[in-house]
Amino acid sequence: MANSFSTIRIRSHAGVLTITLNRPSALNAFNADMGVELGAAFRMAQRDDKTRAVVLTGTGRAFCAGQDLRELPAAAADGAQPEMKDLGDHLRENINPLVLRMRTIEKPVVAAINGVTAGAGVSFALAADLRICSADATFKMAFAHIGLVPDAAATLTLVRTVGHAHATELCMLDEEISAERALQIGLVNRVVDDAALPGAGQALAEQLAALPQQAIGLTKRALNHAWMATLDDQLEYEAMLQSTAGRGADHKQRVRAFLDKRAPGSTAD
Amino acid sequence: MARDILTEVDGQVGVAHISRPAALNALNQGTMDELVAALQHFDNDPRIRCMLLTGDERAFATGADAADQVDASSVEMQQRDPFARWDEIDQLRKPVVAAVNGYALGSGCELVLACDIVVAGETARFGHPEINLGIIPGAGATQRLTRLIGRARAMDLILTGRKILAREALDMGIVSRVVPRENVAEEARKICHDLCQQAPLAVRLAKVAVRKSQDMSLSAGLALERSLCYSLFATDDQKEGMRASMENRPPVFAGR
Numbered sequence: 001m002a003n004s005f006s007t008i009r010i011r012s013h014a015g016v017l018t019i020t021l022n023r024p025s026a027l028n029a030f031n032a033d034m035g036v037e038l039g040a041a042f043r044m045a046q047r048d049d050k051t052r053a054v055v056l057t058g059t060g061r062a063f064c065a066g067q068d069l070r071e072l073p074a075a076a077a078d079g080a081q082p083e084m085k086d087l088g089d090h091l092r093e094n095i096n097p098l099v100l101r102m103r104t105i106e107k108p109v110v111a112a113i114n115g116v117t118a119g120a121g122v123s124f125a126l127a128a129d130l131r132i133c134s135a136d137a138t139f140k141m142a143f144a145h146i147g148l149v150p151d152a153a154a155t156l157t158l159v160r161t162v163g164h165a166h167a168t169e170l171c172m173l174d175e176e177i178s179a180e181r182a183l184q185i186g187l188v189n190r191v192v193d194d195a196a197l198p199g200a201g202q203a204l205a206e207q208l209a210a211l212p213q214q215a216i217g218l219t220k221r222a223l224n225h226a227w228m229a230t231l232d233d234q235l236e237y238e239a240m241l242q243s244t245a246g247r248g249a250d251h252k253q254r255v256r257a258f259l260d261k262r263a264p265g266s267t268a269d
Numbered sequence: 270m271a272r273d274i275l276t277e278v279d280g281q282v283g284v285a286h287i288s289r290p291a292a293l294n295a296l297n298q299g300t301m302d303e304l305v306a307a308l309q310h311f312d313n314d315p316r317i318r319c320m321l322l323t324g325d326e327r328a329f330a331t332g333a334d335a336a337d338q339v340d341a342s343s344v345e346m347q348q349r350d351p352f353a354r355w356d357e358i359d360q361l362r363k364p365v366v367a368a369v370n371g372y373a374l375g376s377g378c379e380l381v382l383a384c385d386i387v388v389a390g391e392t393a394r395f396g397h398p399e400i401n402l403g404i405i406p407g408a409g410a411t412q413r414l415t416r417l418i419g420r421a422r423a424m425d426l427i428l429t430g431r432k433i434l435a436r437e438a439l440d441m442g443i444v445s446r447v448v449p450r451e452n453v454a455e456e457a458r459k460i461c462h463d464l465c466q467q468a469p470l471a472v473r474l475a476k477v478a479v480r481k482s483q484d485m486s487l488s489a490g491l492a493l494e495r496s497l498c499y500s501l502f503a504t505d506d507q508k509e510g511m512r513a514s515m516e517n518r519p520p521v522f523a524g525r
Contacts, residue, residue, distance in 0.1 A: 221449065240449050240451075243451075243452060244449070
């Protein structure tokens with residue numbers, strides 16, 4: 001697959017599009033170019049029928065160290081005009097659309113966390129559907145220490161993923177935690193040996209890619225909806241999505257295949 | 270001849286489907302003429318009890334083609350009076366259910382406002398971008414939207430031209446229900462079929478009473494409601510409806 005990107009690399013294999021952050025000398029810090037390129041890569045993943053799952057990972061010893069601080073207005077030399085004027089606008093224009101894209105693409109996204117993860121790097125990892133990390137990966141919210149608020153939906157996704165108490169500790173105390181601790185609190189789904197991470201990420205994504213695509217996409221939508229739903233709401237929402245899934249060819253084919261495997265002459269429940 | 274409006278009859282439901290995919294269902298004069306004709310035809314057909322209005326996945330309806338109007342003079346617009354067509358939608362006597370996916374913008378949004386029950390997909394978008402074209406809404410939004418959602422929200426939408434998603438439209442009171450986009454057509458059809466089971470005269474007068482309430486004083490509206498309600502006691506369907514309730518069975522309405 002042609003690669004015309006400079007801050008990321010993309011690779012397509014076995015139905016999986018792997019997006020690799022590629023600014024290793026900056027610990028894959030997020031900058032303006034990366035924002036544009038990630039947006040394009042996710043749009044590509046959405047539109048390409050051959051892509052059934054996405055892996056997001058990093059080059060070098062970091063997954064992503066978060067926003068490149070050199071782009072912040074606070075970093076501008078005295079008298080210099082920073083490109084970025086307001087952090088809120090920066091979120092609205094460059095970061096939030098990316099988070100929305102990761103949550104609304106109806107294909108599973110796996111974050112294969114290969115090392116140091118901080119700030120918006122944690123947020124992006126949380127915006128993925130599943131997280132698998134290397135044993136030497138570390139996590140730090142990093143916002144509080146530079147006088148900022150966790151963003152890119154971390155205040156929501158972190159609470160939903162690890163619970164209010166752990167989220168508060170991570171955001172307010174802003175201490176670095178290990179892969180082992182991350183696994184304990186549920187921040188990541190799995191931990192593997194460093195060398196095994198790329199293969200494990202691809203394998204997990206291929207496993208997801210092999211599942212009925214519409215069902216997985218609708219499941220993602222239902223899980224998104226659950227964040228803010230009441231029980232009544234969610235029951236009705238599931239019913240509507242199930243109406244659609246029940247008409248899918250995958251469903252019919254798989255149910256028949258399952259029933260056909262039963263011994264002839266046996267009665268269905 | 271290519272038609273912008275595809276029609277079908279589904280039981281007692283008259284379906285009108287706006288289909289100009291290359292133009293994102295822009296409502297130019299020809300399209301509206303066709304649409305009004307189709308809906309009036311259903312309104313006058315005794316076999317039809319309810320109407321369903323829908324668009325495509327990407328767009329329900331967007332405003333008039335700018336190309337259609339860019340060089341028009343004020344006199345031409347007065348003479349053409351394109352926006353008067355929306356009043357004719359308003360005057361339909363049978364209920365109109367809108368099934369909205371994609372964009373409902375400008376006079377397309379005003380078309381939604383002219384419908385009675387609106388089912389929107391989660392990713393549907395509503396808005397009034399007329400301000401960005403140097404004009405104001407002309408098919409009723411400044412009047413209908415304001416009455417529907419109140420001044421504060423109407424000012425926000427009409428002055429800023431921002432687009433809103435279905436959930437916000439639901440909160441504001443612009444749409445009646447929000448469902449996943451794949452369920453819009455089915456949900457709208459279900460509502461239509463349910464409406465077809467109701468007493469047609471009662472449905473018609475309910476629509477009149479509710480719409481008139483935004484057009485008259487409370488005391489006059491109450492008097493109207495009462496007189497319409499009492500008038501239904503002359504119908505067989507009222508007797509049947511109340512008897513069925515007393516006998517604990519579903520009513521069978523004959524339409525008289």
